[in-house]
Amino acid sequence: MNKMSQVNTKNTGVSVIGLGQMGSALVKAFLTKGYSTTVWNRSPEKAKDLVAQGAVYTPDVEEAVATNSLVVICVLDYQAVHEILDTVGSTLSNRTLVNLTNGTPEQARLLKERVTQLGVEYLDGGIMAVPSLITRSEAVLLYSGSQKAFEMHRQALDSLGTSKYLGTDSGLAALNDLALLSGMYGMFGGFIHSVALVRSEKVNATEFTSELLIPWLHAMMTTLPKMAQMIDSGDYKTKDANLEMQASLDTIGDVSRAQGISTELTDPIFSLMQRRVADGHGDDDFPSVIELLRQSTN
Ligand SMILES: NC(=O)c1ccc[n+]([C@@H]2O[C@H](COP(=O)([O-])OP(=O)(O)OC[C@H]3O[C@@H](n4cnc5c(N)ncnc54)[C@H](OP(=O)(O)O)[C@@H]3O)[C@@H](O)[C@H]2O)c1
Structure with a gap:
């Protein structure tokens, strides 16, 4: 047939x-x-x-x-x-x-x-x-x-x-799919570093995750819509937590090195914040670092 x-x-x-x-x-x-x-x-x-x-x-x-x-x-x-x-x-x-x-x-x-x-x-x-x-x-x-x-x-x-x-x-489904996976891996990376730090003092990872980390991340997630609006508008000025303050001390790097934890996951974000401050954007809020990620594809 x-x-x-x-x-x-x-x-x-x-x-x-x-x-x-x-x-x-x-x-x-x-x-x-x-x-x-x-x-x-x-x-x-x-x-x-x-x-x-x-x-x-x-x-x-x-x-x-x-x-x-x-x-x-x-x-x-x-x-x-x-x-x-x-x-x-x-x-x-x-x-x-x-x-x-x-x-x-x-x-x-x-x-x-x-x-x-x-x-x-x-x-x-x-x-x-x-x-x-x-x-x-x-x-x-x-x-x-x-x-x-x-x-x-x-x-x-x-x-x-x-x-x-x-x-x-x-192409839009793949673009959005990979963007969502990027968000997921960013969160997984933060989770792994966070738990590595507390485990260096034998803190129970399961308890830390459920009692402290998840509620903290939930609270931080509520700030994302405002950050997204800043990115859409290009207006990064903040009254909450400016980049200069956030990047002034590398305390996360310091504690990680002291506890014997690699800073491979946290260094890139810290260095982006420092570069943005050095470029004269210390008064901006965190989403301002997106300007450093945008590269010409030509
Ligand atoms: N698994 C997940 O959690 C997940 C989630 C989201 C998206 N996806 C996506 O879904 C797709 C499939 O994933 P999966 O988990 O089903 O992977 P998988 O279990 O490794 O199966 C791969 C499939 O591709 C076939 N295949 C590989 N090379 C081939 C070739 N040259 N010619 C013909 N068939 C070929 C395999 O055939 P054989 O059986 O003969 O090897 C099998 O059917 C991937 O693109 C993956 O990224 C997966």
């Missing part, structure tokens, strides 16, 4: 390419919501449990793509995505491709260019969750690219978690 003729015209099915930890969680979510789900993976053994739960496995990726008008791909990286698409050829034509593989905005835009030539509606996605959170509202999935595709397949995509559409530029 011609592969094109096998398309699920009622649009109630989804094909999932990639059955790693995340891809498998996506398949389970679609199955739970009653979508007929066709799956393909480079290593076929990963399909076994999913087939037992109702998925349809095919060893032929072209057939997997041909079966449904909604094709979700979630593999390791963009190189893998392109390699898979090389084998699929024009079978992808006139379908919707939702790519949930992690990558950069540029990679998303290039992939959109590639598949748009085949008449594909391209939606890029960023998954702000670990596999065990998929289906729960805390799992946020960022989408950008074809609005038509997002609206047409919204119900199926909502099976995975909370869907947020960010705009027609297919």
Whole structure:
């Protein structure tokens, strides 16, 4: 039978390419919501449990793509995505491709260019969750690219978690995804340094974290909207805590060195504050250091 003729015209099915930890969680979510789900993976053994739960496995990726008008791909990286698409050829034509593989905005835009030539509606996605959170509202999935595709397949995509559409530029989901991960790693870095300091005196990390650190970070988080407004307006003048005061003494560095804790995580922020003061911006509030991060990309 011609592969094109096998398309699920009622649009109630989804094909999932990639059955790693995340891809498998996506398949389970679609199955739970009653979508007929066709799956393909480079290593076929990963399909076994999913087939037992109702998925349809095919060893032929072209057939997997041909079966449904909604094709979700979630593999390791963009190189893998392109390699898979090389084998699929024009079978992808006139379908919707939702790519949930992690990558950069540029990679998303290039992939959109590639598949748009085949008449594909391209939606890029960023998954702000670990596999065990998929289906729960805390799992946020960022989408950008074809609005038509997002609206047409919204119900199926909502099976995975909370869907947020960010705009027609297919690079926006990846940009926001990586920005959120930057915030997360900044917080993890602060957490690790903080706990390393108290552990140097054998303070219990679990108690310190729950009783002191988390409430402190919650309080500090309430200052972020004001900082964001300063960044949007470019007006960094403060009446609260100026950079000159914050950068005058390297007490965090001093205590870390005294306690035998590396300052690799805290030095970069301290040196940015000092540079900004040296540049004549000592009266500014902390968000002013963003001016030092902005570099010309030309
Ligand atoms: N896991 C998470 O917490 C998480 C959270 C957010 C986003 N993500 C993103 O989701 C994507 C998948 O992550 P994962 O956790 O599922 O990773 P994973 O468990 O390591 O699975 C990787 C998948 O990519 C496939 N793959 C790798 N190279 C391939 C190639 N050259 N050709 C065909 N298939 C290839 C693997 O196939 P084989 O089984 O044959 O090796 C497997 O299906 C990544 O982009 C990741 O950044 C993951």
